[in-house]
Amino acid sequence: MSDFTSLAELVINGNYNGAKDLTQKMIDNGNDPLEIINQGLMAGMNVVGVRFKAGDMYVPEVMMSAKAMSTGIELLKPLIADKDMPTAGKVVIGTVKGDLHDIGKKLVVMMMESAGFEIIDLGVDIDPAAFVKAVKEHSPQAIGLSALLTTTMLSMKDTIEALKEEGLRDSVKVVIGGAPISQSFADEIGADGYAADAASATELCRRIIA
Amino acid sequence: MGVGSSHGNGLFFRTLTEKQAEEIHLASCQVLEDTGMVIHHEEAVELLRQAGAHVENGNRVYFPSFLVKQALQSAPSRVTLYNRKGEAALHLEGANVYFGTGSDTLNYLDPFTLERRSWRQEDVANAIRLCDKLPNIDFVMSMGLLSDVDPRMINREQYAIMVQNTEKPQVVIAEDGDTLLDIIEMAACAVGGKERLRQKPLFMIYTEPTSPLQHPKESIEKLLIAAENGVPANFACGGVAGASVPTTIAGALVQANAEALSGLIIHQLKAPGAPFIYGYGNSPLDMRTMQAVYGTPEAVLFQGGAVDLAHYYQLPSWGYAGCSNSKVCDEQAIAESTMFTMMGALQGCNIMHDVFYMEFGITGSLELLVISNEVIGRTRRLLKGINTDKESLGVESIMRVGPGGNFLGDDHTAKHFRDNWFPDLSDFNNYENWTANGSKTMIERARDQIKQVLETHQPKPVTEEVKAQIGEILRKAKEKVGEKA
Ligand code: B12
Numbered sequence: 001m002s003d004f005t006s007l008a009e010l011v012i013n014g015n016y017n018g019a020k021d022l023t024q025k026m027i028d029n030g031n032d033p034l035e036i037i038n039q040g041l042m043a044g045m046n047v048v049g050v051r052f053k054a055g056d057m058y059v060p061e062v063m064m065s066a067k068a069m070s071t072g073i074e075l076l077k078p079l080i081a082d083k084d085m086p087t088a089g090k091v092v093i094g095t096v097k098g099d100l101h102d103i104g105k106k107l108v109v110m111m112m113e114s115a116g117f118e119i120i121d122l123g124v125d126i127d128p129a130a131f132v133k134a135v136k137e138h139s140p141q142a143i144g145l146s147a148l149l150t151t152t153m154l155s156m157k158d159t160i161e162a163l164k165e166e167g168l169r170d171s172v173k174v175v176i177g178g179a180p181i182s183q184s185f186a187d188e189i190g191a192d193g194y195a196a197d198a199a200s201a202t203e204l205c206r207r208i209i210a
Numbered sequence: 211m212g213v214g215s216s217h218g219n220g221l222f223f224r225t226l227t228e229k230q231a232e233e234i235h236l237a238s239c240q241v242l243e244d245t246g247m248v249i250h251h252e253e254a255v256e257l258l259r260q261a262g263a264h265v266e267n268g269n270r271v272y273f274p275s276f277l278v279k280q281a282l283q284s285a286p287s288r289v290t291l292y293n294r295k296g297e298a299a300l301h302l303e304g305a306n307v308y309f310g311t312g313s314d315t316l317n318y319l320d321p322f323t324l325e326r327r328s329w330r331q332e333d334v335a336n337a338i339r340l341c342d343k344l345p346n347i348d349f350v351m352s353m354g355l356l357s358d359v360d361p362r363m364i365n366r367e368q369y370a371i372m373v374q375n376t377e378k379p380q381v382v383i384a385e386d387g388d389t390l391l392d393i394i395e396m397a398a399c400a401v402g403g404k405e406r407l408r409q410k411p412l413f414m415i416y417t418e419p420t421s422p423l424q425h426p427k428e429s430i431e432k433l434l435i436a437a438e439n440g441v442p443a444n445f446a447c448g449g450v451a452g453a454s455v456p457t458t459i460a461g462a463l464v465q466a467n468a469e470a471l472s473g474l475i476i477h478q479l480k481a482p483g484a485p486f487i488y489g490y491g492n493s494p495l496d497m498r499t500m501q502a503v504y505g506t507p508e509a510v511l512f513q514g515g516a517v518d519l520a521h522y523y524q525l526p527s528w529g530y531a532g533c534s535n536s537k538v539c540d541e542q543a544i545a546e547s548t549m550f551t552m553m554g555a556l557q558g559c560n561i562m563h564d565v566f567y568m569e570f571g572i573t574g575s576l577e578l579l580v581i582s583n584e585v586i587g588r589t590r591r592l593l594k595g596i597n598t599d600k601e602s603l604g605v606e607s608i609m610r611v612g613p614g615g616n617f618l619g620d621d622h623t624a625k626h627f628r629d630n631w632f633p634d635l636s637d638f639n640n641y642e643n644w645t646a647n648g649s650k651t652m653i654e655r656a657r658d659q660i661k662q663v664l665e666t667h668q669p670k671p672v673t674e675e676v677k678a679q680i681g682e683i684l685r686k687a688k689e690k691v692g693e694k695a
Contacts (some may be wrong), residue, residue, distance in 0.1 A: 055498060058497035058498055059495075059497045059498075059500060060452065060457075060497055100420045100426055103450050103453040103454055103495070103502070104500075106453075107453075107500055150316070150355050150357075150361055150364070151361040151362065151364065151385065154361060179316070179572060180316050197499075197500055198500060
């Protein structure tokens with residue numbers, strides 16, 4: 001088995017200590033950092049994605065794999081120029097004003113990170129102004145809004161309006177989710193997308209950012 | 211007569227040994243003392259600091275174990291909820307069990323059109339009216355989120371509907387302290403004043419930490435208002451095992467217990483002796499679908515542990531029953547809800563909510579409510595157990611009837627057969643009579659019953675004066691939330 005295949009295997013098995021050691025060994029052996037990512041770490045993560053979708057792997061196992069991938073990436077980051085760092089896109093995410101539910105949002109964050117997105121998680125109870133500020137600061141391709149309460153859903157609309165007022169709406173896609181949210185609500189408030197779970201949230205972002 | 215268990219001479223089930231309860235208690239005390247909690251409420255932090263808790267960074271509070279002991283000492287072991295007439299209705303103590311609905315489902319499974327749609331005010335009024343009639347539904351929660359009122363008014367409007375459509379006690383969800391204060395006002399109007407409400411509480415408030423280990427400002431605000439006004443309160447973690455509490459049942463119990471005890475401590479510091487109901491829930495995260503699912507075997511065991519801890523602490527207990535993950539009222543709905551109802555009863559959980567929940571609390575079904583009413587009836591009969599007094603042993607009757615006789619004609623049968631359980635919905639006909647009655651399945655019979663109740667049952671109304679007062683409280687509240695916006 002080549003080192004690349006072994007590294008992919010360690011990611012698939014969620015063996016983060018092993019993945020860290022092997023990544024270090026491959027760096028020391030002079031392998032190309034980008035190749036280590038693409039043919040080793042990412043290659044493993046892609047298999048994880050397929051298995052997860054097929055129901056052969058469960059979320060906590062995916063999390064361990066993602067951890068294995070990121071321990072490797074941490075070692076490689078300093079060796080790669082920022083612009084060459086492969087990323088699926090940058091997304092700012094948060095639970096909206098008045099809402100403290102964050103289990104679903106954290107899951108979305110973890111799943112998207114494991115799919116190669118760079119995520120800035122603002123936390124819970126985030127008002128429109130704070131989203132606007134974060135968009136200015138981080139220039140993400142998309143922002144994700146989460147709400148689990150009927151009362152706080154309204155803040156999603158306010159956030160979209162605030163982005164418009166600041167002239168930022170065209171520069172960033174808005175995706176929304178949470179138990180009471182539906183496609184029709186997304187259409188109503190003029191969001192760019194809605195996803196019902198973390199896996200489809202990842203696909204949605206891939207689609208609209210591409 | 212010998213008494214078999216905590217349900218008098220009836221059935222009873224224990225999940226934890228005394229030793230296990232102690233292990234969990236000690237582990238929770240360790241979490242309280244070593245990990246502590248973040249409390250987003252200045253007054254509560256100050257109360258705790260003065261009582262001897264260690265505070266860091268302004269809101270990270272570490273609870274020394276003596277505070278637990280002190281709070282358990284002052285908290286009452288029994289709490290009574292009263293109906294609108296002022297009669298004692300729910301005796302939350304020992305192994306008594308009571309059942310009620312859940313709050314705030316997003317969708318209503320309309321039993322007539324079979325649509326899944328948003329709740330309107332008239333739907334909630336009808337649902338509460340149905341609860342008023344069902345003999346085994348002991349209290350109500352708001353059932354549906356109102357889609358046809360200002361979102362900031364939902365909890366107040368729900369309360370106005372509840373208190374006017376049933377005399378039964380309520381368990382209330384309130385968005386914040388202001389909302390709770392308005393609900394207290396409405397309840398006071400209905401029972402004849404605040405002092406009377408304090409003496410004979412018509413409702414309890416359900417408030418909670420945001421697990422793991424955080425207490426939001428609003429939750430504590432409500433807890434303190436409840437303590438001050440003598441409104442019974444819980445502080446019940448709604449855990450999602452694998453996400454907000456540990457995935458093991460024991461770990462989930464340790465954390466949920468620590469959170470409940472921390473609430474109890476704050477509550478008792480504010481008003482020693484104020485009525486507190488101990489308990490919490492756990493809807494484990496299903497690692498395939500990523501849903502917080504209700505009534506899994508682990509969730510049922512978890513509740514058994516929680517109730518045993520309540521008994522260990524001698525506090526009234528709070529829990530769940532009659533709920534399901536199914537999208538329609540089908541076989542899965544009945545299997546899940548029935549198992550939870552029956553186990554909750556055997557565990558001796560004092561006040562169980564969420565009867566009628568479908569789709570992990572997203573949707574509500576009146577069919578499930580009506581069928582659960584029947585399941586609870588069966589369960590209650592089980593809890594009574596076997597009477598072995600002289601009359602029940604029936605030796606004289608057996609002697610009278612003798613070999614080859616028949617008990618149908620005997621006095622003993624005529625005198626006692628009505629002690630047995632009778633179905634309301636279950637069909638005991640032979641095949642021919644069942645077909646003659648329309649070959650109806652249980653859910654169809656449930657729909658018939660819903661229709662019949664809604665067409666005929668009128669709950670006792672509040673007086674015109676009370677109605678006007680409630681209207682006035684709502685009007686003022688509308689102004690208030692309007693001003694805030
Ligand atoms: C756990 C829970 C809590 C916990 C939250 C703990 C935490 N740290 O998050 C606690 C106990 C604190 C809580 C509190 C309250 N809750 Co709550 N809670 C739930 C519960 C049971 C599960 C939610 C959950 O975590 N699900 C699991 C996750 C993984 O799923 P999810 O959140 O839906 O997320 C998935 C998708 O929606 C999507 N998604 C989520 N976010 C995003 C974002 C984007 C961008 C995208 C694309 C996708 C996406 O992907 C996620 C992963 O697959 C739900 C009922 C339910 N079954 O949904 C009620 C529920 C949401 N709560 C409810 C209520 C009413 C409350 C309270 C008001 C109750 C009270 N007593 O005060 C408070 C409000 C506190 C506040 N201000 O926020 C109601 C909401 C009704 C409504 N729509 O208004 C519900 C529906 C229960 C009910 N019927 O009463 N709750």
